[in-house]
Amino acid sequence: MIVGSASGSAIAILDERTTRFVVMVHLPNGHGSAELHDGLIRVLEGLPALLRRSLTWDQGTELARHVEITKATGVPIFFCDPGSPWQGGSNENTIGQLRQHFPKGTA
Numbered sequence: 001m002i003v004g005s006a007s008g009s010a011i012a013i014l015d016e017r018t019t020r021f022v023v024m025v026h027l028p029n030g031h032g033s034a035e036l037h038d039g040l041i042r043v044l045e046g047l048p049a050l051l052r053r054s055l056t057w058d059q060g061t062e063l064a065r066h067v068e069i070t071k072a073t074g075v076p077i078f079f080c081d082p083g084s085p086w087q088g089g090s091n092e093n094t095i096g097q098l099r100q101h102f103p104k105g106t107a
Contacts, residue, residue, distance in 0.1 A: 001062070002095060002102050003031055011102065012036060014043065015091040016051050022094055023047070033064040044073040054078060058088055 002011040010031035014023040025039040044052050056078045057063045066077040080087035 001031055002098060012039060013091060013095055015094045017090050021051055031062050033062050036062045037065040037069055040069050041072050044075055056080060056088060
């Protein structure tokens with residue numbers, strides 16, 4: 001996730017590992033669990049089934065409503081083990097690349 005100035009906005013990154021398809025979910029009102037819940041449901045519902053087989057997330061509290069997201073979209077959500085960012089796969093690399101266009105404090 002890329003967080004904006006004073007945490008006022010954010011961009012959640014969905015990166016499909018096989019096809020390398022990337023979706024940026026704009027969260028203009030912050031990156032809390034309610035904002036992420038609404039943003040992910042909105043975006044996931046619009047994706048074809050091939051691109052929404054599962055979602056892997058790190059240990060952030062913003063995904064506290066993961067059960068509700070799975071119920072609403074049918075997309076199972078998995079969490080990386082603590083201290084194991086490599087389990088997030090290409091997402092960490094994608095965020096690094098997007099930082100060139102969205103430096104810290106902008107989102």
